[in-house]
């Protein structure tokens with residue numbers, strides 16, 4: 557898995573962009589909650605030898621260092637992080653999985669017992685790390701310290717923070733994001749396995765859109781291309797991966813909505829409110845954003861203009877509002893587009 561020989565551009569999967577230089581965003585939970593006095597990582601389930609290692613025991617094991625690229629489902633990537641830790645495969649081998657074991661569930665120390673899973677045969681080729689350091693520094697708590705999983709070649713939601721247990725299973729057990737957010741269980745960034753198929757059919761979608769009221773609704777991968785949705789009420793709605801390309805959304809209310817990875821290319825969002833919305837990974841290229849309000853919105857991975865900084869740009873004005881502290885989360889080209897609007901961004 558040595559990617560270093562390849563040019564950077566060919567290592568960025570489709571629909572991803574590089575994060576701002578030196579930035580490593582936090583995603584999901586920020587803390588494992590009450591930490592145990594002695595951190596242990598256990599292997600359980602369908603194994604001949606259930607094992608439990610204290611953190612010190614893990615730290616005392618042979619370590620390897622690997623360069624791994626991070627690809628978050630919300631469209632930011634970081635190339636060439638150097639991680640050190642122990643190989644998951646070594647831990648698995650020592651506990652000797654039963655032949656019937658086909659899946660591995662990873663469980664975190666976390667307030668919601670956060671989990672995720674992988675097929676055992678994929679683990680053999682991905683060769684994940686039980687990692688303690690990145691670029692030579694111990695992991696901070698927010699980034700999963702003291703110990704997290706790092707799974708190369710998958711969207712980053714498979715890399716669980718604060719690893720507590722590794723459980724061998726016959727049947728798969730869907731993880732937290734996979735079950736609650738519709739994140740694709742395959743998670744292959746090269747095949748853009750971001751989300752499951754839509755959870756409603758076109759007719760149902762059309763009926764809901766006719767009422768222009770999505771307030772507090774939860775609709776994954778909604779198809780709303782090219783529609784007149786002037787004044788849409790969608791505050792608090794969960795609209796991950798929605799497609800609003802070329803729709804008229806003048807004065808729409810997306811306050812506190814989740815529009816992560818939504819497509820809004822060419823949409824008319826004049827005077828719309830995206831206050832405190834989650835628009836991570838959303839695409840606003842060619843959209844009309846005059847008077848739109850992005851205050852408090854989280855902007856990681858958002859696209860307003862092509863990589864060249866000029867073509868297919870959204871249109872904004874000094875009334876397009878942003879929170880200054882959030883602008884730094886954008887990739888540099890995108891941040892430049894926002895700054896060039898010249899608003900006071902308060």
Ligand SMILES: Nc1nc2c(c(=O)[nH]1)N[C@H]1C(S)=C(S)[C@@H](COP(=O)(O)O)O[C@H]1N2
Pocket residue numbers: 580581582583584585628629664665666670698699700712713714715716717718733
């Ligand atoms: N325990 C736990 N692990 C987790 C998550 C989480 O919410 N809880 N989020 C996942 C997601 S979606 C991503 S993108 C990465 C983010 O890791 P980071 O905050 O260190 O960037 O952690 C993954 N592991």
Ligand SMILES: [Mo]
Pocket residue numbers: 583628629630712713
């Ligand atoms: Mo993620």
